[in-house]
Amino acid sequence: MRLGEHAGLKDSKPLRDIFGEALLDVVRDNPKVVVLDGDLGNSTKTELVRKAFPERSFNIGIAESNLVCIGAGMAGVGLIPWITSFSSFLLCNAYDQIRLSVAMSKINAKILGSHGGITLGKDGPTQMGIEDLALVGGFPTMVILVPCDPASMRAAVRAATDYEGPVWLRSSRYAMPEVYSQDLDFVIGKANTVREGNDLTIIANGLMVAAGLDAAAELADEGIEARVIDMHTLRPMDVEAIVSAAKETGAIVTAEEHLLHGGFGSNIARVVAENCPVPMRFVGLEDTYVESGDPDELLKKYHLTSGDIENMAREVLAEKRKAK
């Protein structure tokens, strides 16, 4: 069964294609937006902008440190740079540059970290971003956005561009099914409840939102009503949504296409522990590098499926009942 099928979600294009289209839209609408590329525009899909607006597109080449600082410099004349590449190359080659010239400087720059997670698949672990969000978490001034479907990607690109300050946006090669209709409410820092329920809460981001909805559909067949929250903003965290979920449903499963160590589940756990401790389980990557392979096979092998969320949901529910 494909991702989102059980929940009745419509299939879509790869998220990166949506990103490229959305970026083209903001470039068209806002003359201040410029796009910088690390020689990957055909993969990140910024090539759409380059075709339409060559004078506002800059391929800095395979030199990510230089790429980030040139982008930062352009913000210094009032432009809004979108600095784009794979998250792995940006973060591993230019962490220092992002830290000083973007995050510490609090400039109005946007960074696209494409190919986050493991679902780029066949290119293997050197290209994957299994630790990207943990690393971005190290920039205390940076907003972090992880859209889960086409509509939220479009909204995220627009919200990031309109926001005054540094923003990181995760994109992916994977075709994420349509969680939202076109006119969703996308507010930075405000999580969206995409399914109501009071037995437990599944808090997810990225493609795990669709997996969470699939799991919720399956659990509903068993008479369990799971709330599903799309926590599209990792920073600032929507503490209120987490605390309400803990208080109202009494059990939480988090799900992310990322290392568990330093992942968003651990951040949510901190909020839960401080405010309203309830049983929790975590779906994500154990400490390992993932190998090349078909994306869906990898998701299965590394336990990032709706089935894995369901198993954790049953565990957490059993614990919740025992506590009562």
Place this chain on the structure above:
Amino acid sequence: MGSIANKNELKIIARELRLDILEATTKAESGHLSSSFSSVEILTALFFNGILRYRSDEPLWPERDRFIMSKGHAAPLLYAVLAKAGYFSRDELWRLRQAGSPVQGHPILGCMPGVEATTGSLGQGISLAIGHILGARLIKKDFSAYVLIGDGECQAGQIWESAMAAAHYQMQELIVILDYNKFQEMGPISREMGLEPLTEKWQSFGWYTQEVDGHDVQKISAALKTLQEVKEKPSILIAHTVKGKGISFVEKDFTWHGRAIKDPEQYEMAKKEILCG
């Protein structure tokens, strides 16, 4: 605006900058005195002899030339220069490196007027300047960018990434000044990680190069005026300098890198040498 001072005035400015750096770092009991002293005449030429176009009463004047202190550890010099140029009161210098003060140990964008970049991790300044100029070209603003880098800093890969890019963009608006004092933190460059042939390296990357005595304000100014006329190429002024210039016992001992003068006797000796130098 960088007013044009006469020769004697320039000498006095350089002397006062050294005294301010000495006092600020001694008060802070830390800071890169020797790295600051080696670039005093370079910044004196740039800021006080009509080279850099700026308005200290309008720090974000869109047409201003950019000055980026890539060797961010020379922050005491940058602050002393900005204070003298009128960006803020000289009293701020005595809050260097103190908690709650905007006069941070290394420059942070947005903390003090006139500071154009967050630096202190070496290697990033030229790239930032390239960004400013690419942006200026796009929004049809006409200004130049000046960047001060260290010689040890030239060991960083990003320097050469940016050198390649500036030549690619035929960036005549970019002028880099290299403080070639022949020392890095741990010792002589030639012993630690040699750079020579350095001028040829820059030339082979497509840059216009010129060399100068980095402690002669008139010659530095004349050279910078020549570089302003270079077309379709970035240019670099390789300024031969002495690390710690102006204090004999600091000039002789590279282990002064990153240290302030704390001993009162040494402080008085240093002050005397600067005043009489």
